[in-house]
Amino acid sequence: MTATTLKTRLLQLNCHFTWGLLEKDSDIDEIEERLHNQLEFLVSDYKYMVYNLLGYIKHLQSDYTESIANLDEAERNCLSTSNGTNCKLLVIYGNYAWVHYYLNQLEKSQLYIDKVNNVYKELKQTKDPKDIPEIYGEQGWSLLNFNRIYYEKAKVCFEKALKEASQDPEWNSGYATVVYRLVSFQAIKCADQQGELLKLLKRAVELNPKDSVVKALLGLTLQDLKRTQEGLKYVEEALEQAPNLPYLLRYVAKFYRRAGMIDEALCVLKTAVSLIPNSGFHHHQIGLCYRSKMFRKKNMANSGYQNQRINSREIQELIQKAIFHFEMGLELKKTHVYAYSDLANMYREANEYRKAEETFQKVLSFTNLRDEEKQEIHFHYGNFEQYDKKSEKEAIRHYKEALLIPGTFRDKRRCENALKKLAERKVTRDPTDASGFSLLGFVYKIQQKSADAIKCYEQALTLDPHNEEYLSNLCELKLAI
Incomplete structure (x- = not known):
């Protein structure tokens, strides 16, 4: 042949x-x-x-x-x-x-x-x-x-x-797992989909009670549905079943962290790292735990609780621990896109603005970013420009970049709110500033509120009659109607 x-x-x-x-x-x-x-x-x-x-x-x-x-x-x-x-x-x-x-x-x-x-x-x-x-x-x-x-x-x-x-246990577990992941990536979780996912996971657990990982996914889904205590039962049962299974420990830690049980999550993750020292995912999760502890300490300090000096020192220690584990996680898994935003934001907390800027620019240079990843990075980069570098112009650019990405992802609403606040502030600060009304029109256009968008662009054109961008957007909106 x-x-x-x-x-x-x-x-x-x-x-x-x-x-x-x-x-x-x-x-x-x-x-x-x-x-x-x-x-x-x-x-x-x-x-x-x-x-x-x-x-x-x-x-x-x-x-x-x-x-x-x-x-x-x-x-x-x-x-x-x-x-x-x-x-x-x-x-x-x-x-x-x-x-x-x-x-x-x-x-x-x-x-x-x-x-x-x-x-x-x-x-x-x-x-x-x-x-x-x-x-x-x-x-x-x-x-x-x-x-x-x-x-x-x-x-x-x-x-x-x-x-x-x-009735095959393995294929039921696989099916429930892939549906869990697909649902977890959605920006807005549909109640019907979560209900169907819950049925699939319960069936998988019934057919394959030895599968501790699927049992943990069931616990996390119950937690999403505000049934935390019920979910905790499955998670702890899974942990008792396989206390040294790294793939289980990551989900147990996630459940604990989201439930506010940060120390318990850290304990589980340290066990996981001892089993797989080169797991970038586990180091990233540890960083998230230290970040949660840091935010908790900051809230306590802002409320005047305990000694301010002690709180400040502890906050800085937690920031450095989070940075260490985020950096370690990215060293081990350079393709973990969301970890770059987490690291850049932690550099912001440490006032290391140059490192934050370099981190945002590095991840945005990746050629294979998915749309939801780009949107999240632009949102956080916009926050950095607005609140740390005090560059309103650059913040607007990043928020607009995020909103021009097609699809509805989890950071879209946050970008809309951030941009709308900036636009309203510009209009309030200077009612003769056409750019403020144009920006507000852009937000309404993204939100598909055509009537409000038209009013804003008309007002912008009144203030700046020869602006071709405003005129183009206005014509486009009216033609669409």
Whole structure:
């Protein structure tokens, strides 16, 4: 068989090489590290999926010796837990075929294509080979682990897997997890969606009571629904179940921190860091805890509570601790976009304005920022310009940049409010300042309040009749009506 003919057959296989997992969409080294941590800490019959994905990751790194070694482990692990079914081998054999193709070992590649076909022949005795939940489930799990931009695709895969195997604990856990993440990223959480998520998580916990991580996600969802005490029960049950599982500890710490149990959160996170010292995520979470303690101390100091000098010293210590862990987190995970805003804001608290500016500029220079990330950075950068550098002009520029980003994300409302306050202040300060009315018109236009926006732009044009920008916006609004 020629290489061209073989490639055509390889493209028909259902495996990591045909699932569209693109290297440019993720930090490959970070994924590899995370997968090795999963192998060390997770106790599951589904470790074969971790080895399988690692085999693909090693291909992306052009390390084919390690790629085959991981696929060997995947096959061994799979055979030891297969319970007589060969469905789980399909993806492994597909990956083998692709790796041997890249090694120019065409006969071995063909051999594994034949193995895939033989498994399909066996399956025809029992089920339609097009509807294999093991393939859909593993695809969903791989997409979930690769990058958040694949979450919607992962959700669809888990839905297909559950259509054929509705009682499977792993696919129920995967489906509930991906829906949890999708809902948590939304700017405005819909009550119906949260109610549906709660059902999915409860079902996943019932089918898979040993899955402590899903149990913690259930606790966090209950906390979102203002049922904190009920959620705490699940979180503490999960912690008792797996006290040394780093992936669980991050969610437990998040629950504690949001509940105001900062010391408990710090205790849990320090355990997590002792287990995985190179986890940028855990260091970032520790920084958030010290930030919460700092804000609490500042509120106490502002209320005149306790000794002012002692409070001031403790506040500075907490700021430095937060900065240390935010910096450490970014050193370990340079792609954690939101951590840059947290670090820059903490530099502001320490009056280190040059470092704050450099941090904002550094993250804005990233070429692969998502729209919601850009919006958040511009909002915080605007605050920095307005309150620390006292540059109203630059603050307005950043708030407007944020609001011109399409979509409704969590910082949109805050940008609207900040810009509206600035506009109203300009108008109050100088009623003849056309720019104040124009800015107010811009906010109303973003809010789709066309009548109010038109009035503001008309007033701006009255004060500055030859301004083409004001006239253009006014015409656009009137034409839209």
